[in-house]
Amino acid sequence: VTKNKLKLASRISRLKASPIRDILKVLERPEMISFAGGLPAVETFPDFANFNSLKQTLQYGPTEGDEPLRQLIAERLADQNLHISPQQVLVLSGSQQGIDLVAKLMIDSGTVVAVENPTYLAALQVFNLFGAAFEPFSVAQLDNLAADDHPPGMLYVNPTFHNPTGYCYTESERQRLAKICVDKGKVLFEDDPYRDLAYSETCRTPICSYAEGDRWIYQSSFSKTFAPGLRLGYLVCSEQLLPYLARLKQAADLHSNRLSQQLVYQQLTDPANERRLHKLVETYRIKRELFNHYLERHLSDVAEWEAPDGGLFFWLRLKSEYPIDTRELLAHTLDLNVAFMPGEAFFANNEAAVGQLRLNFSLTNERQMAHGLATLGTAIRSFSKRNAEVA
Amino acid sequence: VTKNKLKLASRISRLKASPIRDILKVLERPEMISFAGGLPAVETFPDFANFNSLKQTLQYGPTEGDEPLRQLIAERLADQNLHISPQQVLVLSGSQQGIDLVAKLMIDSGTVVAVENPTYLAALQVFNLFGAAFEPFSVAQLDNLAADDHPPGMLYVNPTFHNPTGYCYTESERQRLAKICVDKGKVLFEDDPYRDLAYSETCRTPICSYAEGDRWIYQSSFSKTFAPGLRLGYLVCSEQLLPYLARLKQAADLHSNRLSQQLVYQQLTDPANERRLHKLVETYRIKRELFNHYLERHLSDVAEWEAPDGGLFFWLRLKSEYPIDTRELLAHTLDLNVAFMPGEAFFANNEAAVGQLRLNFSLTNERQMAHGLATLGTAIRSFSKRNAEVA
Numbered sequence: 001v002t003k004n005k006l007k008l009a010s011r012i013s014r015l016k017a018s019p020i021r022d023i024l025k026v027l028e029r030p031e032m033i034s035f036a037g038g039l040p041a042v043e044t045f046p047d048f049a050n051f052n053s054l055k056q057t058l059q060y061g062p063t064e065g066d067e068p069l070r071q072l073i074a075e076r077l078a079d080q081n082l083h084i085s086p087q088q089v090l091v092l093s094g095s096q097q098g099i100d101l102v103a104k105l106m107i108d109s110g111t112v113v114a115v116e117n118p119t120y121l122a123a124l125q126v127f128n129l130f131g132a133a134f135e136p137f138s139v140a141q142l143d144n145l146a147a148d149d150h151p152p153g154m155l156y157v158n159p160t161f162h163n164p165t166g167y168c169y170t171e172s173e174r175q176r177l178a179k180i181c182v183d184k185g186k187v188l189f190e191d192d193p194y195r196d197l198a199y200s201e202t203c204r205t206p207i208c209s210y211a212e213g214d215r216w217i218y219q220s221s222f223s224k225t226f227a228p229g230l231r232l233g234y235l236v237c238s239e240q241l242l243p244y245l246a247r248l249k250q251a252a253d254l255h256s257n258r259l260s261q262q263l264v265y266q267q268l269t270d271p272a273n274e275r276r277l278h279k280l281v282e283t284y285r286i287k288r289e290l291f292n293h294y295l296e297r298h299l300s301d302v303a304e305w306e307a308p309d310g311g312l313f314f315w316l317r318l319k320s321e322y323p324i325d326t327r328e329l330l331a332h333t334l335d336l337n338v339a340f341m342p343g344e345a346f347f348a349n350n351e352a353a354v355g356q357l358r359l360n361f362s363l364t365n366e367r368q369m370a371h372g373l374a375t376l377g378t379a380i381r382s383f384s385k386r387n388a389e390v391a
Numbered sequence: 392v393t394k395n396k397l398k399l400a401s402r403i404s405r406l407k408a409s410p411i412r413d414i415l416k417v418l419e420r421p422e423m424i425s426f427a428g429g430l431p432a433v434e435t436f437p438d439f440a441n442f443n444s445l446k447q448t449l450q451y452g453p454t455e456g457d458e459p460l461r462q463l464i465a466e467r468l469a470d471q472n473l474h475i476s477p478q479q480v481l482v483l484s485g486s487q488q489g490i491d492l493v494a495k496l497m498i499d500s501g502t503v504v505a506v507e508n509p510t511y512l513a514a515l516q517v518f519n520l521f522g523a524a525f526e527p528f529s530v531a532q533l534d535n536l537a538a539d540d541h542p543p544g545m546l547y548v549n550p551t552f553h554n555p556t557g558y559c560y561t562e563s564e565r566q567r568l569a570k571i572c573v574d575k576g577k578v579l580f581e582d583d584p585y586r587d588l589a590y591s592e593t594c595r596t597p598i599c600s601y602a603e604g605d606r607w608i609y610q611s612s613f614s615k616t617f618a619p620g621l622r623l624g625y626l627v628c629s630e631q632l633l634p635y636l637a638r639l640k641q642a643a644d645l646h647s648n649r650l651s652q653q654l655v656y657q658q659l660t661d662p663a664n665e666r667r668l669h670k671l672v673e674t675y676r677i678k679r680e681l682f683n684h685y686l687e688r689h690l691s692d693v694a695e696w697e698a699p700d701g702g703l704f705f706w707l708r709l710k711s712e713y714p715i716d717t718r719e720l721l722a723h724t725l726d727l728n729v730a731f732m733p734g735e736a737f738f739a740n741n742e743a744a745v746g747q748l749r750l751n752f753s754l755t756n757e758r759q760m761a762h763g764l765a766t767l768g769t770a771i772r773s774f775s776k777r778n779a780e781v782a
Contacts, residue, residue, distance in 0.1 A: 008496055009498055010499050015642075039450060057620055059431075059620055096645045106399060106400055129642060227450070228449070229649035230648065230649075231484070231645070247407075248520075251490075252488060252643065257484070258620035259650055259654075260650065
């Protein structure tokens with residue numbers, strides 16, 4: 001009988017598991033060396049020892065976020081040339097929530113969403129869930145984007161220390177992309193969680209600051225510079241979009257955790273915070289150097305990469321002699337207690353093997369880097385040799 | 392040019408503002424007496440003075456929630472006759488999130504969702520956003536529900552100290568509703584945030600405990616017994632639904648705040664917690680008595696109600712001599728610094744005036760109750776008189 005067949009919403013057929021979710025149990029092994037996630041180093045987290053819980057903070061609060069925090073976010077963004085009022089700020093339960101809210105705001109089944117290829121996999125997952133039709137673009141070929149004749153839709157970009165590639169857009173690329181969005185009427189959605197993790201001098205001006213007009217959304221996160229467990233981020237957007245996004249936020253979780261809002265506000269206004277952030281960046285700069293060193297030692301014969309100017313990831317392209325599906329490689333290295341993120345999931349159309357992989361360098365210590373990367377290099381060489389023998 | 396017209400997702404046309412959101416600014420006046428929200432009393436919140444922040448708690452965590460908390464939730468639910476494994480528990484960023492996730496799981500445009508009439512307004516908002524076709528039902532007329540021939544879809548119910556009516560389903564009503572859902576193949580979604588706020592002996596056994604089968608979801612919240620600012624709740628569901636809901640949760644916000652999870656876990660395992668909860672219920676029982684007293688004094692000529700056996704609300708039905716649109720009444724009483732929740736928003740089809748209103752009794756003190764309810768009574772009488780004169 002039809003009534004006894006469980007019928008889920010049609011979007012659920014597009015609900016894919018994350019490659020990492022599927023191996024979570026394996027990742028929990030104490031001996032596992034994981035380059036897979038984007039986990040900050042625990043030693044960079046702030047100390048909340050002097051946290052004084054105010055009971056009023058535990059009450060329901062405003063959907064848009066606590067006023068002092070919204071005010072502070074608006075002030076700090078002015079330093080980045082993004083001039084907005086506190087009323088354009090929406091505090092988020094982490095920036096993943098911003099992706100969910102913006103997808104709800106913008107995406108019907110078939111809505112065109114321009115994305116870099118590769119791009120942040122969890123954004124692809126959400127856009128896909130809502131039925132997006134992807135239009136991949138490349139910052140190296142913005143002419144193609146300028147020339148296309150797709151319906152305007154939305155453009156999602158992660159221009160500063162890109163996840164997964166680590167790339168940082170130049171100033172002229174930022175200006176060009178903003179102009180394309182404005183000219184074509186695309187809603188520009190800029191995701192900027194890594195901007196404060198800068199190891200070299202680069203342009204980090206938000207693309208949205210060049211996008212005069214009524215359709216832009218900029219978001220960032222406190223996960224990398226404070227702590228992910230607080231689940232706190234924010235978005236700011238052109239004035240007319242905020243009321244919709246605030247209602248969607250209310251429908252999603254009423255408002256964000258108020259302890260987190262207070263803790264982050266305390267940290268942001270603490271004179272010692274700048275010193276802590278400086279130390280945090282130095283910690284990651286050193287880790288990046290170490291990681292690059294062991295990559296050179298163990299993987300320079302099998303892969304190419306550029307050391308990133310910021311962020312938390314190295315993006316490796318396997319040389320053509322190693323045409324490996326990195327999803328299969330992962331299954332192999334997990335047995336050797338080494339995890340990484342296969343590249344395939346970062347592509348809008350990720351069926352084909354792409355021979356690329358993402359390595360996080362912020363979580364592991366030097367001993368783990370040395371051992372894990374040596375293991376990975378050996379695995380790639382033997383995996384490729386085995387494939388050749390089978391063929 | 393078409394490209395310059397901003398095109399939002401079609402669901403946004405169904406995105407309604409909450410009647411409370413629209414008056415938030417007014418509610419912030421210090422002199423305002425608000426019976427409008429469902430805010431717990433601040434004095435009932437636990438004391439986190441001995442909270443010792445473990446740095447590892449600040450790292451990213453599992454989407455489903457921290458294991459010790461999931462384990463504990465499963466154990467406690469067994470005491471309510473809901474026997475599940477910890478793997479069937481999904482920790483939520485407040486139970487509003489459960490509504491969002493279940494809507495994503497179940498609702499396409501046109502999916503039939505059976506709802507009580509009235510029912511929780513924020514559930515209506517979310518289901519409506521995803522395009523639900525509402526099938527209103529009444530616990531007093533379950534025969535009608537049993538006899539209908541709608542496609543199975545989903546049934547949403549808030550059986551224990553119902554929001555907004557305060558009603559608590561009897562054991563036989565619970566069993567009957569479970570059987571109807573199973574027989575008809577409906578997914579049963581039971582929302583149970585008030586169960587611990589019981590002022591009389593009533594049956595509170597989850598309806599889901601009677602729903603043998605593969606399609607039920609039960610959710611509750613820590614907002615009423617701990618603190619809303621922590622934004623923490625949970626759902627448990629039939630085994631096959633959990634993986635979908637966990638992926639949807641991951642896409643929505645990765646995982647819930649880990650400080651909150653730890654704080655709630657500490658409280659739940661603290662031997663003093665039972666005493667605190669007992670005191671909390673006593674506080675609300677006294678408030679309910681006081682509120683009923685002032686209702687009798689100031690509103691017995693204009694309205695009827697039953698004192699609720701639990702929860703946070705009185706539901707008033709205006710007598711037929713007072714055929715008032717309570718949305719218009721609210722605009723009037725706000726000028727007098729008294730807020731309440733108009734009844735219209737709780738009905739699946741809320742265009743018509745229903746002459747009913749919801750009053751929260753947990754937040755205000757006795758002086759505010761006395762003054763606020765006297766003001767409300769006067770307002771209803773004068774508003775009705777004015778209407779009569781105009782007509």
